[in-house]
Amino acid sequence: MGNPGDATARLVSALRTADVIAAEDTRRARSLAASLDVEPHGRILSFYDHNEAGRIPQLLAALAAGETVLLITDAGMPSVSDPGYRLVAAVVEAGHRVTCLPGPSAVTTALALSGLPVERFLFDGFAPRKSGARRAWLQELVTERRAAVFFESPHRLADTLADAAEVLGSGRRAAVCRELTKTYEEVRRGTLGELAAWSADGVRGEITVVLAGADPVSADPADHVAAVLRRVDAGERLKDACAAVAAETGASKRELYEAALAERRSGPDH
Numbered sequence: 001m002g003n004p005g006d007a008t009a010r011l012v013s014a015l016r017t018a019d020v021i022a023a024e025d026t027r028r029a030r031s032l033a034a035s036l037d038v039e040p041h042g043r044i045l046s047f048y049d050h051n052e053a054g055r056i057p058q059l060l061a062a063l064a065a066g067e068t069v070l071l072i073t074d075a076g077m078p079s080v081s082d083p084g085y086r087l088v089a090a091v092v093e094a095g096h097r098v099t100c101l102p103g104p105s106a107v108t109t110a111l112a113l114s115g116l117p118v119e120r121f122l123f124d125g126f127a128p129r130k131s132g133a134r135r136a137w138l139q140e141l142v143t144e145r146r147a148a149v150f151f152e153s154p155h156r157l158a159d160t161l162a163d164a165a166e167v168l169g170s171g172r173r174a175a176v177c178r179e180l181t182k183t184y185e186e187v188r189r190g191t192l193g194e195l196a197a198w199s200a201d202g203v204r205g206e207i208t209v210v211l212a213g214a215d216p217v218s219a220d221p222a223d224h225v226a227a228v229l230r231r232v233d234a235g236e237r238l239k240d241a242c243a244a245v246a247a248e249t250g251a252s253k254r255e256l257y258e259a260a261l262a263e264r265r266s267g268p269d270h
Helices: 009-017 026-035 052-064 085-093 106-113 131-139 157-168 192-199 225-233 238-249 253-266
Strands: 020-023 043-046 069-072 121-126 147-152 173-178 186-191 207-211
Touching: 020 026, 020 052, 026 043, 043 052, 052 069, 052 085, 106 147, 106 173, 106 207, 131 157, 157 173, 157 192, 157 207, 173 192, 186 192, 225 238, 225 253, 238 253
Parallel strands: 020 043, 020 069, 121 147
Antiparallel strands: 147 207, 173 186, 173 207
């Protein structure tokens, strides 16, 4: 939560009354409570990636004893790109009631601010760290019609946007949302080419990126034979050219190959 003013009355009440508060960072939990003028009634325990396996039995025991456990994380919804999934699964398995106190979400906030068509979207967590994996992931979005929203580290943003401009095309529109709901909130909108150039000098803060969905592309191989043959004329092998165009358009690679062969046999220049 960037702005404590966005805290709901339910969260304030839960912080005040929970028997146990499981917090990703106990110092931030106390700071949050202080900013909301809340004095927690219960004990505050750390709960993060490296100690959750050991904490889960302890929290299940608290629930079995009739206590209320509140799980909070530092900068995101528990179990969504933050610790919590294993605990929720264990609590459900043990038969205890689980509820969620809805609050601000960087995902939906970024979608609303992007200025892009986002009535249909997918959320993909954090972009892959390494370039090869990242480019493979971006390749999956080449023909994706839904908007895509993901988180990124400020230290890798420039590389990710450069890869995206190359894989998805520099003209694909996007929005980079920085420090959502915080004092220095900023939203940059433009093409991937423009955003890659903007981010090259470095960006700070917590980043959420929204990519526009792909424009409709015909999957009929006959509509893309010319693109294949242009690649072949430029020096690519026919099989490689068909694979590349198929990945870009969603056309069948086999049917594209057969159509390109037929065109080469019948055309005067091929």
